Structures are given as C-alpha cells and as structure tokens.
Amino acid sequence: MPYTLLKENIDKHIQFSDSEFETYSHFFYPKTISKKDFLLRQGDVCRFEGFVTKGCFRVYTIDNDGNENVLYFAVEDWWVTDIDSFTNQAPALLSIQALEDSEVLLINKKDKELLYQQMPKVEKLFRIMSQKTLVSLQRRLIRNHCYTADERYLHFIKTYPKIAQKLTNLQIAAYLGISHEFVSKIRKKIASKK
Amino acid sequence: MPYTLLKENIDKHIQFSDSEFETYSHFFYPKTISKKDFLLRQGDVCRFEGFVTKGCFRVYTIDNDGNENVLYFAVEDWWVTDIDSFTNQAPALLSIQALEDSEVLLINKKDKELLYQQMPKVEKLFRIMSQKTLVSLQRRLIRNHCYTADERYLHFIKTYPKIAQKLTNLQIAAYLGISHEFVSKIRKKIASKK
DNA sequence: CAAAAACATTGAACTAGTTCAATAACTGTG
C-alpha cells in the first residue's frame, strides 16, 4: 500500500516500467513515526529523503528571535527533507515534526547516490520534481507580496482544504507569516460575511 | 568568451569533459538584446532557457492590481526563463526585460529535449541547479517572513552589491515587496546612522 | 541642450497587521 502511493507519485512525472519501479522502490524503507516526534531536528544532518504515506508533518525553522516559520506541511504523497542539508550533509536549518502518527518511506544518502548511478532516469524524475516545486515556490513568493493576509489565508484553505483541517491557527499563522491572533480575526471577518 | 562563462557555470555544479562541453555548448546560440527590450512577455509562450553572458535582466510579473513584482534580477552567470511556461509550452506568467544592453546564450525547447536525450548527464546538471535554486527560494521565503523591510533591504544590497548598484529604488522595491517611497526612507535611516 | 519623462525624497495622514493581556474553550493524560 505505501509503495502503491510511491508508484502513483512517480506516474505523475515520468513513466517507469514495472521492473524499473521494482529497482527504484527497493531503495526505500518504511518508518513509522509518532505524533510530535521529529524526523529531523534543526542543527542535525539530514540523512534521508522521505515520502509521506500516512499522516502529516510540518517542515519549519526557528529564527533568531524564536519565531517559528513553517515552510510547508506535508501529508500523503508529499516529500519531506532538508535538501540543502541532505545534499551537502551539513547541519539542517529545518526541523521536520509529525503532527499526527505518520508513516514515511525513506531513502538514505548513500542509497540515493547509488540509485542515481544505477538508474539515470531517476535524475530526470528528481529534475522534474524539483522544477515543479520551484515553480510553486516562485508563485508563493509572488502571492506573499501581492496578496493581503486575508487573501493568503483564503487561498491556503481553498488550495489545501484537507491539510488546513488538520492544523491549528498557530500552525497556519506560522505558514502564512502572520500572528495567530490575526488568523483568528480573519476567521471572524469571514464568518460574519456569510 | 560567452561560452567560457557557460563552461565556468557548469564547473560549479558538475564535471564535464571537453568533448562533453563541446556537445553541450553547441546547442546554445548567442543573442544580443537592447536595453528595455523583452526576452519574454507575460502571456507569450517561453521558447527558451537563457544564460546571461552580459548585462542585466529583470524577471517579473504584473498582478491583477497592476503591481509589478520582481522575482529576481539576472546578471552575468545567471539563468533566465519561465520554467513553467518553457516546460509546458503554456502562456508565461513572467516577463523578462533587459535593464541594459545585454547578451544571452539561448537553447530552445526542442534542442533542450534533444540535449537531455543525447547527454543524460545534463539531467543531473539541471537537477542539481534546480535544487540549488530551490534552496535559495526557500531561504528567501523565510527571510520575507522573519525580516523587516529594513533588514531585507540590507540583506539584498549586501548579498548582491553589484546588482543593487544597477537598480533604481523602484526596482529594488518591486523585488522586496515594499513601496519605493519606503525604500527611500530606509536609505535615509541607514545614511543617518553612519 | 532644452524639454519631457522618469526617478527620488519628504512629510502627513492612514491602515493592515502586531503585541499584549485577559478570558474562554478545548485536549490530553494521570
């Protein structure tokens, strides 16, 4: 079942034969992780790339003033890693924490390199995935500039209704870059308009 | 000379033999572009990926309210394209305009695909480049949340002193996501502190 | 080289979003 999700994930980007997928998927091993536990802590080296098959994670960083900043939330079918830390085996800026009991498929650094060697097609797969992620990050950056907090909140809950459901105001606020009190006020404003 | 820059650009990410570089570079053709001319206009399909060998570009979008939003500035050694539009041959959200007389090396869509086929190693190259870009975008997103406008301005001129020099307040403002009047006020504040 | 156009500076009035503090409502756990 978790591997079925992985297959479906690939199918969105590229065509793999059954035997190719066989090879690919054998590099990944499952891991369960309990609510509130960490897959990665800021400062540690990120040893994995992870594909979420169940549950929900927050990928975030704490800045010098102690403010929490959520880069993204990852549910089923999302990838989680600190790419920079993983690629360079340097201390991570990001923390990755399970918001509920979750399951991931992990691949470690050495195996990822081996996989690239054995299956050059995986380069293309990750090239395509990186580029898609890049596009969505570019759009988010632009939205952050030209949308008000209200608009960004509405866009978020409309775009990710299932994720939004699972989150507290505090977490949504940390993602949108606004105070949680203001999220409360936005909600009130919206409710009164209906 | 322009091709020397392209070689140096690759060397930062991956090792190419001379003959590999030969093959690679032959897919690119030079183009000069005059100040204020457009390499790409919002709404058109982006037919190229471009490597800047001289001059300066702004890559931006105009939102529904008519506000200009600069995604990034590209000088020598930077790449310019609307990846989304280029990949899917769909109308571009981005415009790319020369801020001064400039030169680029371009590769078009068909040749890019041919290049990927002929040289799988190019997949790795662009996978690596995309991931590095992704990391810097993630960091910028976080900075936008936890830095004040003053800090973001200072960070920008410190990180890209050569680019900043070439830009007007208006352009820097459109990049930082603040009003150009406020850029003026930030400058004044900084000057008085010295 | 003069006129026009674009850009920069400044101040005053404003507003979106913050901060703080107090209270209320949940949620998890012994």
Next chain:
DNA sequence: CACAGTTATTGAACTAGTTCAATGTTTTTG
C-alpha cells in the same frame, strides 16, 4: 473526570509600512 497545558477569541494600544501629494533631481531623447 479533573486539572494542566495548549489553543482560540477578543479588544485596546501600537507600529511598520502604505498612500497620496508636492517638490526636487536625474536621465533620456528629439
């Protein structure tokens, strides 16, 4: 099931950044 801890709501005072308008400065172009 009670209570400790976390989360949500609300209002009042505040502030970072905007908007508008007026003036000055630089750049472009006929």
